[in-house]
Amino acid sequence: ALIPLAGYVPGEAAGEHPYLEPTVGAFTPWILVAVMAIGGLISGWIVYTFAPEAEGHGTDAAIDAFHNKRGDIRARIPFIKTITSALTIGTAGSAGREGPIAQIGAGFGAFLASKLKLSARDRRIMMAAGMSAGVGAIFRAPLAGALFSGEILYREADLESDVVVPSAVASTVAYSIYNMTLPPELRFTPLFGELKFHVVSPLELLPYTALAVILTAVAVLYIKTFYGTHNLFKKLPIIPHLRPAIGATLAGLVGLALYYAYGADRDLLAVLATGYGTLQKAFSANQPAVHVLLAVALVKIITTSLTIGSGGSGGVFGPSMVVGGCLGAAVGQVFHQWWPEV
Template sequence: MSQTSATLHRALHAPAGLKRTGKWLFLFILIGVIAGGGSILFHTLCDYGMRYFMDGMAGYRPVGPAGEHALLAPSNTPFNRWVLLILPALGGIVSGWLVYTFAPEAEGHGTDGAIDAYHNKGGIIRGRVPFIKTIASTITLTTGGSGGREGPIAQIGAGFGSFLATRLKLSAHERRIMLAAGVGAGVGSIFRAPLAGALFAAEVLYSDADFESDVLIPAGISSVVAYCLFCLVFGWGALFKAPDFQFTNPLELGPYALLALVLVAGGYVYTKVFYSVHGTFKKFKAVPNHIKPAIGGLLTGMIGFYLPETLAFGYGIVQKGILEQAPLTLLLGVALGKIFTTAFTIGSGGSGGVFGPSIVIGGALGGAVGKIFQMFAPDLIPHTGPFVIVGMAGFFTSVSSTPVSTIIFVSEMTNSYHLLLPSLLVCFLCHQLSTRFSIYSEQVPNKFASPAHAGEVHVDILQAYRVKDLDNRIRWVATVPEDMDFGSFKELYSKTNQHYFPVVNDEGKLTGIFSINDFRSILFESAIVHLILLKDIAMTDIITVRPSEDLNSVMNKFTQRNIDSLPVVREDDPSVLMGMLGRREVIDFYNTRLKEVRPELARSLGTTTSQYVNPVKAPEGVKGDSEPLGE
């Protein structure tokens, strides 16, 4: 371990209190610095790539958002549609070779990779993935591929958070938090939306309206640091320039509600086209994987030949729409064309994010709907720019199930907070109407359905109930005297169906217990059966449970000796037996409660408590314990 890593390791494992808080703060700031630096690097590479590929080779100079300024002066290259046709294919060849040679998991949109690592891989991301993702995405996007910047930058931040946690030998839970903090920092900085970045990192993990609360504060700290670092280099301010739109007429909510329906329909088409293209390319087994992005790039270029605005980032169209400078036909063309260019670019294995294209598609659809309403009701809809802003939020909500963070995202990106009311209406309508599809295939419904929280599901429910809540499941069993010889017991055993036999003294007090496994070795030793007393084979170190104990504690006791049933004793006197409680009865009670509280979770988890089940098998012909107590 290097000197720096050793220092961080000692810092992290310092005694609890102010010191520990400060050291965690240091780690989250460090993640923010690295993510902010990654955002600066990626943004710079994209700017240079656009200048030398799209501008220098094809003569295409797309308009960008008002909050971004080119680092290099434009070239004098004349516009050439034929170069624009083949340029995305050339970028696809190079990026495909990079990805499938060095890091196949970097293909597609990177946010899904981070989500998958969080839920299923203990927060582990290979160290090379962020670097390959950065280079491959730069090539893909700056040669005309349709995609966004959030996927690559999310993996840069997530990859460093995962790497740092691994070097410090942190737990899987801590590594997942640091991964998510990196996601929030990267996304929040490159889109100049630090609060939204933190919320996005906590919300995008789940398809239901759920948040990963442990992530919010770490991601918030890292996001603020990364955002400040990014803006120190590229300037402060929002990504888009928007007039001071005001919401003053409640009647506008009618058109906004209809806009939500259009956005949900568009989101459905977007996800279906995206995953249909993705599935089709996966089926092409005869075509090498690294060639597929080139094919997708060629299909993208064919659309871009006629509609160049659908290539690369496309944020300029959103800016024009906000300022009401884009015609209706262009908005509709970009909305439809961007769906297909994004599907061809990323669905074929190209590298890029899906947030950026979603913003463009949603803004174009919103602007188009606004213009249509303005034609028929100009007094009600005096401006169409607000429909562009609300459309961005609603469309991404419909395809990502992130209503809260998306509302804040769009507000921060446009510096427009006066449209929160229509945004709330549209986003929550879109979320409710789009629960059956998502662009993020690795999302899980909620925390309870995440493998990262699997153990917490048992504990939360089992700790809420006590042994006394299972009174009708506690079974009475016959006790045996400790001075009974084994020969007499054999005759009793042949007439009972018990598995466990509590042993009592002359006063009826519990002194031991044994199971059928404890006497199996002497069952057929007829010569000594009358010499062996039951107290000789009984275990006196008895594991018992009391009526006030929670069921999680009971399940832990079952696993101590891999036993299937425990004696329930009186609260004030552990020598008084009340009955036996079986492991299966506890599991059955748990499953019943689970179906009542979370029916969809019970279906998804199935045998959730199977980790506890390792039953003792009875001899052939021996049935279960006797009837429940009191019946």
């Protein structure tokens, strides 16, 4: 609906491949907002009618199932999460894929374990392996996927060692199978393509240190904004089915306000959908301007908080990559102007 109706073509990462090639019409911003509202409305109705635990980014629900429910996840969750996340992201909601695929993978792992009548301990391991399989495949990072489920289960710097080996096997197999579904030229390539960067001087560590400090502050801002928005929507005196539609509508309006405020620059629309297109451009020699990168990074926090904090189904890790990548590119440009020899 997005592309033919609103004329909006979300940017993609270099390693992604569109499966459909619809006819693209003229960009109609207000139709885009209407499509986002409808997507949020349908997604919200499905989630809160059939599986309320599938709301939001899904990672918290998977962690709760691991620690408090003996790894038990209702069989309907993976299917509900797949549909509602596709609706949210496919209608330009600012969301990522990590949270949904983690809960989807965890759900399938728990379902398989229950059918095999495994113990509670083994069911939890299967659940964690499913999480790793999904993340390793969709981000094309099998090693990261292998470590993901063992690390994300705890707030502190702990690791669930029992799940590492099963998760590594599941992540590697899922990564391999997923790549076989891609066109030959994209198989076994990184999500954002082959990026070749070289450290030529130890002095480069100074800008990286400055970037680390900046990103730490922005990460805190992201977390507080997201959970603050989530708590605010929880207090609204309306049925929860309508909250994702309100959040999606507000996110669309914020995105369009930014778009028009900066002269209708299409790169600014990265604050909607995944935002990977502008992030991919930030990796290239033809980077967006500093003010565009900073605007995308900061406003992406707002649109993601509105989309997912309202109960929309989607992840928060993908948007965080866009936020961090755009900030990194902006800081890099500034330091290059001040210190071109480095």
